[in-house]
Amino acid sequence: MCIFCKIIQGELPSRKAYESETVVAFHDIAPQAPVHVVIVPKKHIDTMNEVEAGTDDAAIAELFVAARQIAKELGIAESGYRLVNNCNEDSGMEVSHLHFHLLGGKKLGSIVSHTAS
Template identity: 65%
Template structure:
């Protein structure tokens, strides 16, 4: 498999991690779209949200809990932040490994 996020998880590609446990890793995006731009990904390779199964429900809930924790640690929880999950090519997904973008640190435009 040639998944860049799987390579980050295994350590063959370096990243600036902000969180890691047995199921999830989070790191700074290398092309940030906001002052705070962190990716939260499961260690389990799931290509898109469409590939999530009922057995993944607890993992998906944990992704959101970790994103919330990161927003607090990064100091953007009170002022506000955006969580984004792109699905498929028309949804803007570039890396086919499920991930949440945690964006904040400035007034974000668009998407009301």
């Protein structure tokens, strides 16, 4: 069982920021920003590549609903936040359970450079 499944099952402690029937969110134990919350579906899905159309739609939609609600509750909705999903090893994914990182609470540097061609 993966570490996120253990958190979901209550086998490992966490500081929850959100919970519903299909999604749970908790504060990251090694935060990369003043606000750093991990948002996961309760159903174990290894990566975005394994999301099943039709079957997982509601849980995936709720990940985004949770992100919006958490950002508002933690006071970063207006100032701005980043929502990040890593998929597989080259992206830096460390836990094989679909998840999003909600980051905010400070000015975050750009990760994509936009240039006119």
